[in-house]
Amino acid sequence: MADSSPAGSAVTAAAVPRLALRGITRRYPGVLANDHVDLDVLPGEIHAVLGENGAGKSTLMKVIYGIVKPDAGTMRWEGAPVRIGSPARARKLGIGMVFQHFSLFETLTVADNIRLALDAASAPGLPQRIRDVSARYGLTLDPARHVHTMSVGERQRVEIVRCLLQSPRLLIMDEPTSVLTPQAVLRLFDTLRTLAREGCSILYISHKLDEIRALCQRATVLRAGRVTGECDPRQETSASLARMMIGGELPHPVHREAHAGAPALTVDSLDVRADDPFGTTLRSISLEVHAGEIVGIAGVSGNGQKELLAALSGERRVARADAIVLCGTPAGTLDAFARRRLGLAFIPEERLGRGAVPEMSLADNALLTARGAALVSHGFIRAKAVRAYAAQTIAAFGVRASGPDAAARSLSGGNLQKYIVGREIGHHPKVLIAAQPTWGVDVGASVQIRQALIDLRDRGVAVLVISEELDELIEICDRLAVIAQGRLSPAKPVRETSAEEIGLLMAGAVPTSDRVVA
Amino acid sequence: MKARLEVRAQPSRVAMWVAPLLAALATLLTGFIVFEAFGLDPVVAFTAFFIEPVATRYGVAELLLKASPLMLIATGLAIGYRANVWNIGAEGQLTLGALAGGAVALVLGDAGWPAALLLPAMLIAGALGGMLWAAIPAFLRTRFHANEILTSLMLVYVATLLLSWLVHGPWRDPEGYNFPQSKLFTANALLPNLIPETRLNIGFVMALAVVALAWLFVRRHIVGFEMRVSGLAPAAASYAGISARRSIWLGMLAGGACAGLAGINEAAGPIGQLLPSMSPGYGFAAIIVAFVGRLHPAGIVLASLLMSLLYLGGESAQMHLALPSAVTGLFQGTLLFFLLAADVLVNFRPRIARAAHAR
Numbered sequence: 108m109a110d111s112s113p114a115g116s117a118v119t120a121a122a123v124p125r126l127a128l129r130g131i132t133r134r135y136p137g138v139l140a141n142d143h144v145d146l147d148v149l150p151g152e153i154h155a156v157l158g159e160n161g162a163g164k165s166t167l168m169k170v171i172y173g174i175v176k177p178d179a180g181t182m183r184w185e186g187a188p189v190r191i192g193s194p195a196r197a198r199k200l201g202i203g204m205v206f207q208h209f210s211l212f213e214t215l216t217v218a219d220n221i222r223l224a225l226d227a228a229s230a231p232g233l234p235q236r237i238r239d240v241s242a243r244y245g246l247t248l249d250p251a252r253h254v255h256t257m258s259v260g261e262r263q264r265v266e267i268v269r270c271l272l273q274s275p276r277l278l279i280m281d282e283p284t285s286v287l288t289p290q291a292v293l294r295l296f297d298t299l300r301t302l303a304r305e306g307c308s309i310l311y312i313s314h315k316l317d318e319i320r321a322l323c324q325r326a327t328v329l330r331a332g333r334v335t336g337e338c339d340p341r342q343e344t345s346a347s348l349a350r351m352m353i354g355g356e357l358p359h360p361v362h363r364e365a366h367a368g369a370p371a372l373t374v375d376s377l378d379v380r381a382d383d384p385f386g387t388t389l390r391s392i393s394l395e396v397h398a399g400e401i402v403g404i405a406g407v408s409g410n411g412q413k414e415l416l417a418a419l420s421g422e423r424r425v426a427r428a429d430a431i432v433l434c435g436t437p438a439g440t441l442d443a444f445a446r447r448r449l450g451l452a453f454i455p456e457e458r459l460g461r462g463a464v465p466e467m468s469l470a471d472n473a474l475l476t477a478r479g480a481a482l483v484s485h486g487f488i489r490a491k492a493v494r495a496y497a498a499q500t501i502a503a504f505g506v507r508a509s510g511p512d513a514a515a516r517s518l519s520g521g522n523l524q525k526y527i528v529g530r531e532i533g534h535h536p537k538v539l540i541a542a543q544p545t546w547g548v549d550v551g552a553s554v555q556i557r558q559a560l561i562d563l564r565d566r567g568v569a570v571l572v573i574s575e576e577l578d579e580l581i582e583i584c585d586r587l588a589v590i591a592q593g594r595l596s597p598a599k600p601v602r603e604t605s606a607e608e609i610g611l612l613m614a615g616a617v618p619t620s621d622r623v624v625a
Numbered sequence: 626m627k628a629r630l631e632v633r634a635q636p637s638r639v640a641m642w643v644a645p646l647l648a649a650l651a652t653l654l655t656g657f658i659v660f661e662a663f664g665l666d667p668v669v670a671f672t673a674f675f676i677e678p679v680a681t682r683y684g685v686a687e688l689l690l691k692a693s694p695l696m697l698i699a700t701g702l703a704i705g706y707r708a709n710v711w712n713i714g715a716e717g718q719l720t721l722g723a724l725a726g727g728a729v730a731l732v733l734g735d736a737g738w739p740a741a742l743l744l745p746a747m748l749i750a751g752a753l754g755g756m757l758w759a760a761i762p763a764f765l766r767t768r769f770h771a772n773e774i775l776t777s778l779m780l781v782y783v784a785t786l787l788l789s790w791l792v793h794g795p796w797r798d799p800e801g802y803n804f805p806q807s808k809l810f811t812a813n814a815l816l817p818n819l820i821p822e823t824r825l826n827i828g829f830v831m832a833l834a835v836v837a838l839a840w841l842f843v844r845r846h847i848v849g850f851e852m853r854v855s856g857l858a859p860a861a862a863s864y865a866g867i868s869a870r871r872s873i874w875l876g877m878l879a880g881g882a883c884a885g886l887a888g889i890n891e892a893a894g895p896i897g898q899l900l901p902s903m904s905p906g907y908g909f910a911a912i913i914v915a916f917v918g919r920l921h922p923a924g925i926v927l928a929s930l931l932m933s934l935l936y937l938g939g940e941s942a943q944m945h946l947a948l949p950s951a952v953t954g955l956f957q958g959t960l961l962f963f964l965l966a967a968d969v970l971v972n973f974r975p976r977i978a979r980a981a982h983a984r
Contacts, residue, residue: 422863444866453864461860467853474850475865483847490845 123186125150125277125308126171131180133166140166141177142332148277153299153309155319155340157352158329159549164312167329168279171310172204173197198224203275205266205283213255217248221269241268243298256383261409271298278302279310282547284318289577289610291407296322314352314550315578316345328352353551367585368398371450371569372419372538373432377439379418379425387411387593389418394571394588394595396538401560401570402598403584405577405609411593412573416542419571420453421446434537447476450537454528454544458520462527465516469508470497472515473530496533504529504555521548528556538569545579557583577606577613589613630973640970645917645924647970648963649931655959665946673945678937686823688933690895694719694887694904696929697832698911700839701883703920705876707843708852709859712877714762714777715884716908717784718755722885723892723903724788725754730814730893731796731807740813747814747889748831755885756878758784763877767870773877781908789901796899807899816894828890833926835883840922852876884908905936906954913961932957 124147133141140163148154158164169175171182173191182189184200191197197204211220218234225233234250241248241264248264257265263283270278280299284292299309299322313319319326320340328336328351336351372395379389389411396402406412417423419431421443428437433449441449455462463472473496474482482493497511504525508518515523524544531539541560545553561583564570573590574580580587581601588598589612596612653671660670678684698715705712712718726747733743761780765771789805798808816826843849855862855872862869891903914932918924939953 420864421866442866442868443864447866455864457860460858461864464854464858464861466857471850474847475854475861478847478851478865486847487845488847488850 122149124148124183125152125185127183128167128171129181129183131167131170131177131182133170133175133177135166139332141170143180144329144332144334146327146334148308148310150308151303151306152325153303153311153323155323155326156310156312156329157314157316157319157326157348159314159353159551162329162352163332164329165281168204168281168310168312171197171277172202172279198273198275201276202279203270203273203277204279204281205263205270206281209262209266211254211262211265213253215254216250217252217254217265218250220254220265221250221272224269225273236272237268240271256386257409267295275307277308277310279312281312282314283311284313284315289606292318316340316348319348320345330354349550367400368567370395370432371398371434372396372571374419375430375432377415377418377425377430379414379423381414382423387414389414389593392593392595394598396569396571398537398569399564399567400585401564401572401583403580403587403601404571404573404590404595405580405587405613406573406575406590407613408575410591412542412590414593415590415595416453416455416540416573419540420451420455444478447534452476452531452534452536452539454524454531454539454541456542456546458523458527459516463515463523466514468497468512468514469501469506469518469526470494470511472526473497473500473511476530477534500526500529500533503533504559521552524548525552525556528559532559532563536568538571539563540571540573542573543575544572545574545576553579577609581606581609628975628977630969631976633972633974637971637974641919642924644967644970645919645928645964647967648917648960651963651967652956652960655963656956659952659955663946663948670942670946674938674942675934677945678934678941682820683823684937686820686825687937688930689829690823690825691936692926692929692933693829693832694891694907695911695914695932696925697835697887697890698880698884698908699914699918699925699929700832700836700922701880702911703915703918703925704839704843704849704852704879706915706920707856708872708876709856710873710876710880711774712759712762712777712880713774713912714758714779714781714908715880715911716904716906717777717781718758718881718884719888719891719904719908720781720784720788721758722751722755722888723899724784724791724888725757725885726751726889727807727810727892727899730810731899734811734814738813740817743813744816744893747893748886751889751892752882752885755881755883755888757881758885759877759881760874763874766877767873773873777877785902788899788903792899792901798898805901809898810893814893815897816890824895826890826894828894831886831890835886836922836926839879843922848875884911910936910957913957913964917960917964931960935960 126148128144128146131141131144144163144167146167156164156167166175170177171191173193173196176192182191189200191200212223218237221237222233237248237250248268254262254265267283284295303309311319311323320343323340326338326340326348327334328338330352335354338351340348374392374394377389377392381388387410392415394402404412418425421438421441424442425431425439428439431437431439433446433451436449438446438449459465464475470493474488474493477496482489482496494511500506501508501511506518506526506529507522508526518526528544539560544556544560548556557579560570560572572580572584584601586598587601587604587609589596589609591613656671656674657667660667679688698719702712702715729747729750730743733746758780759777762773762776765776766773792807793805796807798804798806816828819825819827819829843853851862851867852872852875854865854867855869859869887907888903892899896903910932914925914928917931918926918928935953935956939950939956942948942952943950
């Protein structure tokens, strides 16, 4: 399906590649993560690396960035053979990387985190430079803020700005746009194109095929550790790219007309004061989710999603009981367990440590949210029933795990998410709340999870999805609201709105770059 | 060649149980060096320390007698430790247990209550006394976020002084030649013996029963499960609606009840009265027992036997080898030290790597 000469002979003749990989192989116990991978990145080129989770993209990028040593293969940097033994060495060469999983010290401030990655010489005036760069690229950041108070999306901004400050010659971006508004994505693309024109090469990893087609000049497709194709994404359709990536047709979620019933979750002028100085105070949030519909809440992270989710799930109780009504029962003052008994299920954004206990087995993790149900009798755990429930969830959702005894932390992110989704759906909820249900999950599993949410809706469950992935919300939701600076817009039917309108609502709340500079 | 540690995908079960054995071995090795340094023949010293104390039927009974409070307290502490509730004050809770149970023994024993009523009353009073003392740090923690490690530890000294004042003052035996001690407990207030001509009493059976119950609670009961979740992942506990406050209360009270029970067992067992000090540091040694035993009931039973042997060996070493009594504490500390070091192997795997091929 691909060009037979992996390097693309016409291109090699034209210029010395900035980075050339030959035969890179890396083996982990039981997995061949990279199998003789060849890759050429030209100066000033935006090069996409496409592949499902587990295809070996991250390992390959870690090899380039000096975190992982390859078992075999060679690397050339601007024509000269190199061995990159550490990230510090990579940075010295001019390689910058924005990670998918953040590498930030939570107890330090934004400025301190960035300072750690830079030379001592560049330290003076750093806060101002951070403000300048973040303003230029529309990535609002306060250099004095502590990282532990920031949401996932805000942390990613720190990563991006940190790299841009080092004026890299090769920038590796691992799924950088998932937390940006559509307008901010366009701004970032402008930035990346400017960087590329200035001669910086960019390796762009993403599963968003439209973005790759809009941005990249070349794409290398990985599947199961091997290069399975190379193409010009501008000449391809999203469907043909997806085929190369998963080696088959991409299933599409079936979405029928909603038949909304009575309100199952009602939020009535909910006010929640922020816990910490950098949290968001929720102001007068009102929302109704009916049985048999999916309502989505869009928004850039850090605009109150964390606080709203905690208030809805019962992890944080609110003062007024009838501010949150679950299936006709005022629930604002109830704890998470009591709300679950009223028919609530919740899929949180953080899988390890919140949605699941990392050290415990999948069976024990099934018990985590099923403590009132058929799995416990007279206070004693029915071990057989628990294992059966876990095994059933594993089978029903195609979770790749050795069995109910596998520790939660031994599963990949996508597999654990499938397990958590399956576990929550298995409790037959009346109301399901899902936060970032497909964050970092591969394409196949994402489709499966979205389909599961739609099927749940068709069975008459009220579903609330809070996500930063606008495409996902538009695909599965019946009505859509936007959260910005702790306020929620009225929910509108998805068919009566557009990505642009939603994007403006999302961005309307973000301080403009002018205000940041001032 | 370069040795390094690699993170394991899953904690190693094998390493989890090998680590205490490695630690015990390293402790013995250290003991060898210490004996050498004292100019003693290591073989003679080891025999005196580890073999002679348990060479007789009486010795074995002593081993079990001293292991009883250790396993009892360690079991209670382990329930809290699994939930990240760090009760360090079991020694104080033991003292309060002895004091409360002892008060019942002194008052109702004289009143001539039958043993079948008096002993249960004493045991309940002892457990309640320990719980009361543990409730103070629990309250301070849940109400004011005061660190329970500090508060429970500080209360140990308060408890010791309280008991000391009682046996020096109001509860002093008028016929005791002015020694700071209470009257001897009457026969109906003493725990029945298990093996004739030894000091082993039914406190040992009680300890084993508590260990079994605790195992049932932690492994099979939903509240035990919830407490484990609280300890492993507080955010997951909050997500599942598990009350952190309840875990703290239960963890502290379980530790207090067991320590209090151990306290009254000592008073109504081998001691038979109230003294200014009711234990040779069982409350602290039990912390080591809990960790050497991996917070697991079977492990705790074995670890308490080992720790008990160290106590007996220390006494024997004083008598036969003229070593100072500090040798017991030395072995206890060395054991914990090596265990914590060996525990690295549970989550990390040592690897001898080829010389790094990149520069």
